[in-house]
Amino acid sequence: MKGDTVGETLYSAKWILNTLVSLTKIYEDGWNPFIESDLCILWDITSEKDIIEFLIENDFLRMAEFTLKISEEPRLTEIIVGIIGNLCCEKKSLDKLVQREELVSIILSLLSSDDKETLIQVLRILQAAIWDISKNPQSLWLKKISDFENFGEATYFILKSSTSDELLTPTINLIYLISEVELPEESILLKNIFDIDKLIISICESMEELIGQNDSGHSEIQFKVIENWLSIMFNIIKKNLLVLSDDETDMNIQKINAVLVRVLRPYQHLNNLIPVEENCLSCIQECIKMIFTFEQNEVFLDFDIAHITIQLMVNFQIAVTENEFEELDENVKHAYENILNCWIEMLKTSSKEQVKEILKKFDIDTINNIIKATNSFLNISESCLVKLTSAKSEIFSIT
Secondary structure (H helix, E strand, C coil): CHECCCCCCCHHHHHHHHHHHHHHHHHHHCCHHHHHHEEEEEEEHCHHHHHHHHHHCCCHHHHHHHHHHHHCCCCHHHHHHHHHHHHHHHHHHHHHCCCCCHHHHHHHHHHHHHCCCHHEEEEEHHHHHHHHHHCCCCCHHHHHHHHHHCHHHHHHHHHHHHCCCCHHHHHHHHHHHHHHCCCCCCCCCHHHCHHHEEEEEEHHHHHHHCCCCCCCCCCCHHHHHHHHHHHHHHHHHHHCCCCCCCCCCHHHHHHHHHHHHHHHHHHHHHHHHHHCCCCHHHHHHHHHHHHHHHHCCCCCHHHHHHHHHHHHHHHHHHHHCCCHHHHHHHHHHHHHHHHHHHHHHHHHCHHHHHHHHCCCCHHHHHHHHHHHHHHCCCCCCHHHHHHHHHHHHHHHCCC
8 A cells, every 4th residue: 555655644645647638638528516525635735845746746737727717617727726726835836836836826816706716726836936926036927926917906906895804805905915025126016016095095995894983902913913913004104105195185195095994993991901912002002003004294194193192191090190001001002102213293284273173082081191291291382281271171171
């Protein structure tokens, strides 16, 4: 029996070869449940390195190319692309694949497929290709992906039209990987592939779909996709691909504001902060960092952002003062300091009328807490304090 097994596995070489022969006869015999079952088993076992090497040695990529050319069955296409995705976990297989120009073209063209399951598998291959580029800027994958004209449009379409978390999440992950790639000669892969304005609007719309109108906190998966989104936005800003504008009609800034509001909204409620989770704290910190970056560059921030930032400051102030946080205590204090800095910057750059608009949403006790927190800030200017206290007086004299 050992003589029929592949490498150190217990899988039969004869069975695999028979399955591959069946694959080459699909155009004659047609698609049926038996070949589907066998191909699914083959897909499963390609998690084994020895099986991957065996398939490459037996010219699976050529068979896959032929099959994808003639396939009219979405399930067959999904399985074949899924097997290729597993093969791409090995560097040698990824290098073999990129040398097959027609097969790579077919895979890239499937980025426009209307079949969700196939798209998910295509994204796996593309993620492996981007990883290869990030490790080796001379990778042949760089030219293949850069030269594929429909990459951007296909990606925008997925982001704007899909309602599937299973599809949107790996798409955002792929964009994150692309945004992290550093190329020589100041070339920026993100800019080479995408129209940045279209990308920002599309990815922000997909984030609104993924996060929803949630007031009870975020799941582990949501935290991960938020982390990737924030990294993409910071990379875009760092690479000077986004014009930081104080124009309130700027659609990019509006969309980013809307996502920040959705991410931070649950933490207006103190009960969503206690007990504090490390990923929650990190998420809040990064959002505040982006808001602070916008403030320093005089970017337009709507009142919702201001309200949430202030409520977060008050919540953290209460929690730190009353020792509600037993764990991550120093990190919580650090987060509170960052939020306070953010509010002070907001106060500096806002007119008294704008401060009044911001404060109107809060009751007298909350406003008093805001003033208390502001007073605790070292080197707070007299003009900021006057602006704040006079805004309070005008609100309550009108009331």
